[in-house]
Amino acid sequence: MSIDVVGAALSNAAVIAADHEHVFHSWSAQGSPVPLAFAGGEGVELWDHDGKRYLDFSSQLVNVTIGYQHPKVVEAIQRQAATLTTIAPAHANATRSLAAERIAGVAPDGFEKVFFTNGGADANENAMRMARLVTGRDKIVSHYRSYHGNTGAAVVATGDWRRVPNEFARGHVHAFGPYLYRSEFWATTPEQETERALHHLERVVQAEGPASIAAILLESVPGTAGVLVPPPGYLAGVRAIADRYGLLLILDEVMAGFGRTGAWFAFEHFAVRPDLITFAKGVNSGYVPVGGVIISDPVAAAFDDRIFPGGLTYSGHPLAAASIVATIDAMRDEGIVEHAASIGEDHLGPALRDLAARHALVGEVRGLGVFWAVELVEDPATRSPLPPAAMVRIKAGLLERGLLPFVQDNRIHVVPPAVIGAEDVARGVAIIDEVLTEAERS
Known part of the structure; x- marks a missing residue:
């Protein structure tokens, strides 16, 4: 038996009953209570x-x-709450700037700007928006075995079943990525899987028309689809395809980034450099909702003299920013x-x-x-x-x-x-x- 915020005794049964009465759950039929x-x-x-x-x-x-x-992250949130709980993104805020500095500090050289979002889905939304604006093209190529979020374009970029009842966004194309255990390419070795998956991806790009494609969007290591660690050479080959046809490469690090794979970013294992990096989850362990896009210098410079037509009320929220600073500092120190x-x-x-x-x-x-x-x-x-x-x-x-x-x-x-x-x-x-x-x- 536990005690709630107003001092009432709680049991599992009471909490589950109240949840079932009032909370509408994601990806669920609502008739069954949570267990x-x-x-x-x-x-x-x-x-x-x-x-x-x-x-x-x-x-x-x-x-x-x-x-x-984690006591350092909890303390940082409490300290920020006592100082300033919220501020609009149009104003400068020291904690937000420090959070962006910490993120840029673990990103590759040449990634100095961070656009903050509320989570991973809208990070991917805004990365796709940036790619489309910079290139002047429409289409996004992503994998069938993927998950990029539940907002308008992110869920259509997603490759699994959740895309199908939500296909309201335009300009999305899918290809099969490597998965040697269940190869779509009759491959029997990692080398064959890489070669044939890259050939398939390039043919999709060619068939769709490279001049119509803004970016390739991939999870560095697809997570919900099965922790599909790409075989050697695959991500580097994707980068080469993007370069060959003038496409941007967006790597979705929402699940795999910030230590999950034993590196700050999963793409570090594969010697590849993207143009845009999306993040959320591990950047602060979800203590406060936050996500974002780490923007390469050339993409960021494209908006020096033109308006970026995107924004969120809680972009770089001070409580989220404080949790990011404390999390990255703790991850480094420990x-x-x-x-x-x-x-x-x-x-x-x-x-x-x-x-x-x-x-x-x-x-x-x-x-x-x-x-x-x-x-x-x-x-x-x-x-x-x-x-x-x-x-x-x-x-x-x-x-x-x-x-x-x-x-x-x-x-x-x-x-x-x-x-x-x-x-x-x-x-x-x-x-x-x-x-x-x-x-x-x-």
Whole structure:
């Protein structure tokens, strides 16, 4: 039993009932109440109103990179709230400028300007807008296996099922990206997958007409689609295609950026330089809603003497800006990005690959840093995905044992906060091991 903000006692049942009565949920049929109600959290753990604790292997929506209730970030938000809670984006604000400076400080050289948004979807919206204005062209090419957000153009740039009932924006074209385990190109090696996926992408560009295309928009590592780490040479090849036809390259780092893959930005693993970088989630672990576009100097200069026709009431909100400064400072001071890399290489990756070696249900394990997916199959020979009913039972088994998972389609995404230690990695993977063993018996 927990206590609410006005001192009333709360239970899971009471909170869920109130939620069901008044809250309209995203991506959901509204007839079924949500199953979980959380009261608090710290580090890599959460607890509900009845006192049950959960080890978080989801980071919520893969955004709580720095863990729950980091004291330096909480203090920074409180300090800013006591100083100035809000200010319009047209005015200069020291905290906002400092946040932009911190972001530019971890971005590649030649990215000095940051446009702040409320989250990742409108970051992608505004990056596409910038590309269209700078090039004078309309079309955006993105992947089918992708998610770029739920606003007008971002959801149409998205490649998964959520695009289909929302296709109201114009000028979007899709291509298949690399995914060797389920290759669209009859590839059997990473080299073949890269070569054939690049050929396919270039043919799409040619067939659509390069003079009509403003930009290629890709997640550096597609996240919701399955943590699809691109094979060697793919992103560099995309950059070459963009250069060959005069297109801009927008890399969506909303989920993969700010330490998730063991680097400040996921594209750093692949020796590629974009024109625009979108971000949100990990920049402040979602403590306050925020996102943005990191703009290369040539694109930013295009608006020196012309108006950028975009803006948001809460662009660079002071509370969000304060949380960004504190988060980036803590990540630097505490070596959190480096820790994510070592946890992935020395603990999480080996533990998950061991699962794959021992469980026929595991078709493939892939990932970087604290960004992994375990793909589950009925038959390793045919690679037929484990059906939804089985995935529901697996998710229930994980929750019952106190592990909060990120389950998507036939996959368990293993995406804990980057501050997770080796013991908690072992504890969480042991729970997955136990549930998979039970699933194989049944």
